[in-house]
Amino acid sequence: MNYSTPEIWTIIALVALGTYLIRFSFIGMVGDRELPEWVLRHLRYTPVAVLPGLVAPLVLWPDATGGNYDAPRMVAAAVTICLAMLFKNMLLAIFGGASTLFLMMSLLG
Amino acid sequence: MTTTKRAFLHGIRDGMPFILVVFPFAMLFGVVATETGLSTIQTFIFSIAVIAGAAQFAAIQLMADNAPVLIVVATALAVNLRMAMYSASIAPYLRGVPFWKRAAMSYILVDQNYALGLTKFETEPKMSGSERVAYFTGSMTVNMPLWYSGTLVGALVGSRIPPEYALDFAVPITFLALVGPMLKTAAHVMAALTSIVMALLLGFVPYDLGLILAAVAAMIVGAQVELMVKGRAT
Numbered sequence: 001m002n003y004s005t006p007e008i009w010t011i012i013a014l015v016a017l018g019t020y021l022i023r024f025s026f027i028g029m030v031g032d033r034e035l036p037e038w039v040l041r042h043l044r045y046t047p048v049a050v051l052p053g054l055v056a057p058l059v060l061w062p063d064a065t066g067g068n069y070d071a072p073r074m075v076a077a078a079v080t081i082c083l084a085m086l087f088k089n090m091l092l093a094i095f096g097g098a099s100t101l102f103l104m105m106s107l108l109g
Numbered sequence: 110m111t112t113t114k115r116a117f118l119h120g121i122r123d124g125m126p127f128i129l130v131v132f133p134f135a136m137l138f139g140v141v142a143t144e145t146g147l148s149t150i151q152t153f154i155f156s157i158a159v160i161a162g163a164a165q166f167a168a169i170q171l172m173a174d175n176a177p178v179l180i181v182v183a184t185a186l187a188v189n190l191r192m193a194m195y196s197a198s199i200a201p202y203l204r205g206v207p208f209w210k211r212a213a214m215s216y217i218l219v220d221q222n223y224a225l226g227l228t229k230f231e232t233e234p235k236m237s238g239s240e241r242v243a244y245f246t247g248s249m250t251v252n253m254p255l256w257y258s259g260t261l262v263g264a265l266v267g268s269r270i271p272p273e274y275a276l277d278f279a280v281p282i283t284f285l286a287l288v289g290p291m292l293k294t295a296a297h298v299m300a301a302l303t304s305i306v307m308a309l310l311l312g313f314v315p316y317d318l319g320l321i322l323a324a325v326a327a328m329i330v331g332a333q334v335e336l337m338v339k340g341r342a343t
Contacts (some may be wrong), residue, residue, distance in 0.1 A: 001146035008151055009133045014182040015156035015168055019189045024215035024278035026196040027203055038332070043194040044323070045300040045331030046292050047163060050188045052301040053308030053323040054167055062278040062308070063173075073278055074289045074328055080282050084124040084289020091130055096135075 072104030113334040116240040120247020124230070127221045131252045132259040134162055139263020140270065140278050141166065145173045149264040160219060160253065163287055164188040170280050172265035177319040179265075184317070187324055195223040202230040214245055222248040295338060300331030 002100065003011070026035070035043075059077040060068040080097030128209060142152040147169075159165055159335055168185040176184075195218055226245050230236060237242070270276060292298050304327035311319030 001172050002294050003172065003178075004170050004280065007178055008147060008172075011168060011172070011178055011181050012151065014178075014186045015155075015164065018165065018182065018186040019159050019192070020160055020216060022278075023196055023218045025193050025213065026200040027211050027215045028208075031197045035194070040194055040197070041332040041335055042328045043191055044335075045297065047188060047189040048288060048297050048301045048338040049286050049304050049327030049331060050184065050320070051284045051304075051319050053327065054135065054170060054184070054281065055281045055288075055306035056305040056308050057312060058170070058278075058281040059111050059112070059148065062277060062281075067280065070343060072280075077281060080285040085274045085284045085292055088290040090286045091133060093289055094282055098244055098279075098283040101282070102286065106240070 013036055072108060075104055085096035112237075113239050113243045116236065117243040117247040117250075118326025119229075120225075120244040122247075123244075124250070124252050125224050126246035127252050128255060130197075132255045135256045136195060136263035136266070137164055137279060137283060138162060138169075139260040139265070140267035141263075141276065142260070143264045143267035144270070144276050145169050147172075147264075149261070149268075152264040153240040153261050157257055159185075159245050160217070160256055161189055163190075163284070166283055171317060176319065178265055180317045180321075184320060187321060192218060192223075195220075200242055201224065201242075202226075203238060206242055210242050214242060215317055217246070219249070219255060221252070245262065294335070296331045296334040299334045300327045303327040303330040 059073060060069070062070050062073050064070075065073075070098075076097045079100040080093050083096045084093035087093070138156065139152055142155065142165075143237060149154070155165060155168075159175070162314060164185040167188045167326065168181050171181045171184055199214075203214065203236075222245060224240070225248050229244055255296060288301060304323050307323030307326050308320050311322055313319070314322065
């Protein structure tokens with residue numbers, strides 16, 4: 001990471017302000033304005049539209065291995081997503097994924 | 110006991126299960142943020158000012174890549190855009206509530222109490238505005254301090270964890286664990302797949318803008334698949 005201290009504070013301040021305004025948007029407005037249905041339909045998909053794209057390159061070519069394919073990380077990622085989808089339990093999935101990663105690394109390392 | 114007080118206590122009770130998730134998740138953020146290079150105080154303030162785990166992790170990941178400041182902010186806010194939807198669906202229940210209370214409610218609106226609040230308000234339509242505020246506040250009364258303190262503990266511990274523990278992979282694992290339960294419908298799955306494919310294809314686009322373009326495409330695909338599935342059902 002290579003940011004100046006003011007840059008870091010700027011990021012924190014802007015994310016905080018922007019997030020607050022998003023939350024405040026409708027709760028804060030007086031009156032009964034409602035979002036059009038087509039906007040709601042798109043907003044519903046924001047987390048699943050951003051997070052998988054963010055995570056894909058990290059799994060396929062991790063920085064820690066110089067951008068090379070890494071079997072332990074791939075398997076750990078697969079185990080995590082499977083556990084998360086099966087059990088709908090975030091902590092269980094994190095724990096299972098991390099255990100898989102450490103196990104694979106000690107076996108192959 | 111007044112009905113408002115009772116609503117507050119019910120909020121605390123219903124928020125309890127989240128304790129198990131909030132503290133470790135906050136700790137993980139503290140660890141990852143300080144490993145990435147934020148100071149303890151920056152990490153701590155980040156959690157207090159934003160209270161949105163996924164967006165905070167997204168920001169940290171892009172900061173680790175040295176993405177431009179505006180891209181970091183835009184991506185984190187994109188993750189939080191869903192809260193506009195939460196805000197819109199909670200707002201009708203807070204009609205007549207004083208402005209300053211609605212301003213305070215906006216600060217503590219997160220995934221968990223949105224789901225709790227909406228269910229509660231729908232099933233008990235006779236609740237008064239102040240009871241709803243009390244319930245909503247109660248649901249975060251224990252969780253919010255835990256989010257702050259967990260971050261602080263993680264930040265203090267983080268600087269002492271040696272690199273061989275593969276903490277680089279804490280963020281991907283966290284995101285995958287977050288996304289898994291969200292893949293409820295075909296539309297969600299298609300949006301996620303579009304996001305992955307487009308983000309990889311657009312990896313060449315400078316300033317990490319590819320991710321935002323991929324997210325826009327994925328939202329459109331999600332919305333369109335939803336329409337198609339609905340069209341078939343009717």
